Amino acid sequence: MPGRKKKHYTKEQKEEAVKLVKVSGESASKIAMELGIPQNTLQNWVRKARIEAGEGETGELTESERAELKRLRRETRRLKMERDFLKKATAFFAKESDPDSK
DSSP, rough: OOOOOOOOHHHHHHHHHHHHHHHHHHHHHHHHHHHHHHHHHHHHHHHHHHHHHTOOOOOOOOOOHHHHHOOOOHHHHHHHHHHHHHHHEEEHHHHHGGGOOO
C-alpha cells in the first residue's frame, strides 16, 4: 500500500485556521472541512494553541517546556555516564594504590 504524502502547512496557515476556530464560534470539524484540512489535524493545532496560551489541562507541557525536559533528560544521561565512569576509575586507582592488594 503506497503511503500518502504528508501535506505540510506553514505556521501562518496553522495560526489562521486556529484563529478561525476561536473567533467564528464554529466547530473545528466544520472549519476543517471548509479549509480542506483533516479534522484531527486542526483539532491538534487548536489543542496545542490552547496549551501554549496556558489554557491546557494540568500537566500538559508547552513546546518550550518539552524542549527543556528533553535537554534535561539528555544532560542527566550524560552526567550518570560520567558518574559511573568516575566510580570505576576511583575503584581502579584505589585498588592499584593499595599495597596489600598486590
